[in-house]
Amino acid sequence: MTTMENPGRFKPEDFLVEAAPGVAKHDVEAVRQPKSKKPATDADGLSKGSWAEKPRIYSKLAKGNFRNAKWIVMLVTLGIYYLLPWLRFDRGEGLPNQLFLIDFANQRLLFGPIEIWAQEFYYVTGLLIISALALFLVTSIAGRVWCGYACPQTVWTDLMIAVERFWQGDRNAHMRLDQGPWTFEKIWKKTATHISWLLIGLLTGGALVFYFRDAPTLAMELVTGEASTVAYAFLAIFTFSTYLLGGIAREQVCIYMCPWPRIQGAMLDHDSLWIAYRDVRGEPRAPHKKGDTWDGRGDCIDCKACVAVCPMGIDIRNGAQLECIQCALCIDACNDIMDKVGRPRGLIAYTTERNMESRTAGPRDGLRMIRPRTILYTVVIAITGALMAWAMISRSDLDVSVLPDRNPLFVKLSDGGIRNGYTIKIVNKNQTPRRFKVELTGIDGLKTTIVGHDDASAPIDVGPSNVKALKLFAALPRDKAKALNAESTPVTITVTEVDGAVSATRDTSFRSPGP
Amino acid sequence: MTMAGHKHIDEVTGVETTGHVWDGDLCELNKPLPKWWLYVFYACCVWAFGYWMVYPAWPTLTGYTQGYLGYSQRAAVTAEVNAAKAAQDTYRQAIANTPITEVKGKEDLMQFAMAGGAAAFGDNCSGCHGRGAQGALGYPNLNDDDWIWGGSVEQIEYTIAHGIRNGADEARNSAMPRFGLDGILEPAVISDVANYVRSLSGSEQVDADAAGRGKATFAEQCAACHAEDGKGNQEMGAPNLSDAIWLYGGSQEAVTQSIVTGRGGAMPAWAPRLDPVTVKMLAVYVHSLGGGK
Ligand code: SF4
Numbered sequence: 001m002t003t004m005e006n007p008g009r010f011k012p013e014d015f016l017v018e019a020a021p022g023v024a025k026h027d028v029e030a031v032r033q034p035k036s037k038k039p040a041t042d043a044d045g046l047s048k049g050s051w052a053e054k055p056r057i058y059s060k061l062a063k064g065n066f067r068n069a070k071w072i073v074m075l076v077t078l079g080i081y082y083l084l085p086w087l088r089f090d091r092g093e094g095l096p097n098q099l100f101l102i103d104f105a106n107q108r109l110l111f112g113p114i115e116i117w118a119q120e121f122y123y124v125t126g127l128l129i130i131s132a133l134a135l136f137l138v139t140s141i142a143g144r145v146w147c148g149y150a151c152p153q154t155v156w157t158d159l160m161i162a163v164e165r166f167w168q169g170d171r172n173a174h175m176r177l178d179q180g181p182w183t184f185e186k187i188w189k190k191t192a193t194h195i196s197w198l199l200i201g202l203l204t205g206g207a208l209v210f211y212f213r214d215a216p217t218l219a220m221e222l223v224t225g226e227a228s229t230v231a232y233a234f235l236a237i238f239t240f241s242t243y244l245l246g247g248i249a250r251e252q253v254c255i256y257m258c259p260w261p262r263i264q265g266a267m268l269d270h271d272s273l274w275i276a277y278r279d280v281r282g283e284p285r286a287p288h289k290k291g292d293t294w295d296g297r298g299d300c301i302d303c304k305a306c307v308a309v310c311p312m313g314i315d316i317r318n319g320a321q322l323e324c325i326q327c328a329l330c331i332d333a334c335n336d337i338m339d340k341v342g343r344p345r346g347l348i349a350y351t352t353e354r355n356m357e358s359r360t361a362g363p364r365d366g367l368r369m370i371r372p373r374t375i376l377y378t379v380v381i382a383i384t385g386a387l388m389a390w391a392m393i394s395r396s397d398l399d400v401s402v403l404p405d406r407n408p409l410f411v412k413l414s415d416g417g418i419r420n421g422y423t424i425k426i427v428n429k430n431q432t433p434r435r436f437k438v439e440l441t442g443i444d445g446l447k448t449t450i451v452g453h454d455d456a457s458a459p460i461d462v463g464p465s466n467v468k469a470l471k472l473f474a475a476l477p478r479d480k481a482k483a484l485n486a487e488s489t490p491v492t493i494t495v496t497e498v499d500g501a502v503s504a505t506r507d508t509s510f511r512s513p514g515p
Numbered sequence: 516m517t518m519a520g521h522k523h524i525d526e527v528t529g530v531e532t533t534g535h536v537w538d539g540d541l542c543e544l545n546k547p548l549p550k551w552w553l554y555v556f557y558a559c560c561v562w563a564f565g566y567w568m569v570y571p572a573w574p575t576l577t578g579y580t581q582g583y584l585g586y587s588q589r590a591a592v593t594a595e596v597n598a599a600k601a602a603q604d605t606y607r608q609a610i611a612n613t614p615i616t617e618v619k620g621k622e623d624l625m626q627f628a629m630a631g632g633a634a635a636f637g638d639n640c641s642g643c644h645g646r647g648a649q650g651a652l653g654y655p656n657l658n659d660d661d662w663i664w665g666g667s668v669e670q671i672e673y674t675i676a677h678g679i680r681n682g683a684d685e686a687r688n689s690a691m692p693r694f695g696l697d698g699i700l701e702p703a704v705i706s707d708v709a710n711y712v713r714s715l716s717g718s719e720q721v722d723a724d725a726a727g728r729g730k731a732t733f734a735e736q737c738a739a740c741h742a743e744d745g746k747g748n749q750e751m752g753a754p755n756l757s758d759a760i761w762l763y764g765g766s767q768e769a770v771t772q773s774i775v776t777g778r779g780g781a782m783p784a785w786a787p788r789l790d791p792v793t794v795k796m797l798a799v800y801v802h803s804l805g806g807g808k
């Protein structure tokens with residue numbers, strides 16, 4: 001950067017310029033100006049040959065309702081993320097007592113009383129589908145709510161910026177520090193910032209690994225150096241990536257790495273809420289002097305408070321931009337200014353494209369939340385949710401699968417009889433041991449045996465949260481086999497809990513040479 | 516390419532273009548990638564060069580570049596296999612020390628033996644006996660309950676270890692005379708005997724007269740091994756002729772052919788190729804297929 005104003009270059013005298021009585025004009029130029037009214041310059045940070053610099057953005061702390069909402073969302077989401085692995089849930093002897101645990105070794109996902117086994121991963125798939133659809137719905141109603149408030153990239157970046165402000169001060173102080181020489185104060189403030197970021201990263205990575213193993217045990221192991229290499233590797237990866245993405249890269253992730261800003265365009269229409277500068281009301285912009293009339297001019301006093309708070313380094317007054325994550329901080333900044341100069345709030349506000357247009361032409365249209373698009377998303381969410389709920393409610397704590405032998409389909413015995421083999425898997429999803437009886441019915445005279453057991457009616461014990469595989473043989477004597485006269489005869493395998501009401505039946509077939 | 520001093524600015528957006536023009540007036544806005552992206556690309560190039568240095572990477576005329584780390588996938592696999600074997604050692608030891616008849620009663624050993632047996636069967640036995648041990652003409656079905664050399668787990672273990680008619684002394688050896696080829700019996704007599712043999716298992720398509728004629732010859736020539744009632748003798752590997760299972764087929768033609776040639780299939784000995792624990796696991800596996808005695 002060589003010529004003209006540089007957003008990173010602090011000039012104290014500029015802060016003395018007033019946009020309105022008592023309202024300083026910020027020396028800030030949006031670092032990204034895709035719709036610049038003037039020809040592009042080096043200061044735009046964009047059109048400098050083939051490669052773009054990473055602009056330094058000093059976002060000022062905003063104050064207002066949206067900033068408060070963002071603090072609350074940050075507190076809740078980070079609170080859940082950091083604390084969830086520490087919550088306990090008693091599942092009984094020998095089973096993990098962590099409320100939420102992704103148990104890779106035993107291939108299951110535990111959440112309170114719910115146990116999701118690897119073969120039931122469709123529940124998780126269903127949840128992901130619902131989440132994606134909910135994201136579509138929210139986006140079509142209110143734009144990038146996810147980006148602005150709840151996305152981990154936004155939340156952690158927000159946290160990192162808050163920490164940076166804590167050590168190095170808000171925008172002006174921070175810029176002064178950066179412009180100044182490398183004094184002892186500057187060195188320790190910078191060091192403290194980076195150490196804090198790394199500690200946050202360490203906590204983030206630490207919390208992540210706790211989801212996969214009993215948290216208190218793993219915490220001890222991590223400290224004493226006994227944890228597995230995988231745990232340390234993931235800890236290191238997440239520490240580093242949190243530091244890098246939240247502390248250093250920040251808006252670059254949203255602009256260059258994330259696909260979501262590109263995809264969401266497909267969900268937005270004229271009636272989606274969107275953060276916009278109401279140029280009809282704001283223009284022509286100009287500084288306002290005490291006693292001047294507001295007639296014949298716009299409400300925008302060109303103080304650039306909205307630009308100063310923007311974490312993405314853009315000027316919302318240039319219109320909708322890919323970079324805007326719709327964090328609403330510029331709304332807070334501008335409302336504050338409007339209060340000071342005694343004009344109505346909402347010069348920058350959540351509005352829709354239709355309202356912006358109708359505003360230009362005349363009266364406002366109001367909000368249209370119920371549209372074919374939102375109805376469609378809602379219906380699909382409802383259907384998926386209902387299916388999931390039904391599957392979850394009707395989910396049995398006993399799962400039986402039967403696999404008839406295919407190679408060979410049947411075995412001819414020395415007495416001329418026919419024998420079939422079945423592999424039966426009994427899944428006990430209860431957290432107590434259970435006892436079952438296995439029965440095969442459908443053909444008279446079938447003699448069944450279970451490999452490893454003395455007789456076919458022997459009770460089968462299945463441990464808590466466990467699977468038992470059995471081999472069942474069913475033999476039919478010669479005359480009966482001859483009488484079958486079919487290549488395949490339907491039979492039923494029933495698994496019944498010995499002292500319980502639960503049972504499961506599976507239809508399968510008995511194969512024979514046929515007519 | 517953008518020419519220095521030849522900057523073209525798009526009028527609508529105020530953004531510089533790349534300088535390319537298509538169809539006379541179509542330009543592309545210059546939206547440059549960030550510098551860090553370029554540096555990441557350079558870093559990847561450096562990484563690639565480093566990788567080429569330390570790992571096997573490029574083919575040469577006679578082989579490939581080895582890399583300074585001396586890494587080889589073959590060595591890695593061998594190490595993994597050895598590690599897996601070491602992990603199996605406790606079980607293999609326990610199986611080696613357990614009499615084969617008692618393996619079935621110990622659930623963990625049984626599970627290990629079944630898995631190990633199934634794997635060894637797929638590698639070594641399925642070529643002849645089929646993946647499901649279902650056998651084929653001349654290769655016994657191991658799922659059924661008809662055993663030529665005995666179906667107890669010890670007998671199966673011996674058969675696997677030493678094989679059948681493979682020339683070794685310990686092998687299960689026996690030979691049926693080539694009644695036809697060596698001219699011991701006349702073709703007509705052989706046909707009668709074949710009818711008689713087939714009648715033993717209750718076949719309906721038997722020429723009763725011929726069977727009647729064959730009975731005496733059977734008593735004279737065959738009963739010594741296959742027993743008077745045709746139930747066979749597992750000591751000498753003489754198959755049971757009165758059951759429904761025919762190793763070489765039960766038609767008049769097939770049985771005649773068996774008497775003419777004497778058959779006599781062979782099986783290799785596995786003790787010289789597999790370790791004793793694997794043979795033991797194979798026996799347990801085969802025994803559990805459904806017909807074990
Ligand atoms: S839109 Fe509001 S905050 Fe932004 S420059 Fe205008 S008055 Fe200031």
Ligand code: SF4
Pocket residue numbers: 275306309310311312313314315316323324325326327328329330331
């Ligand atoms: S323009 Fe406003 S809403 Fe968009 S990112 Fe900047 S501050 Fe947030």
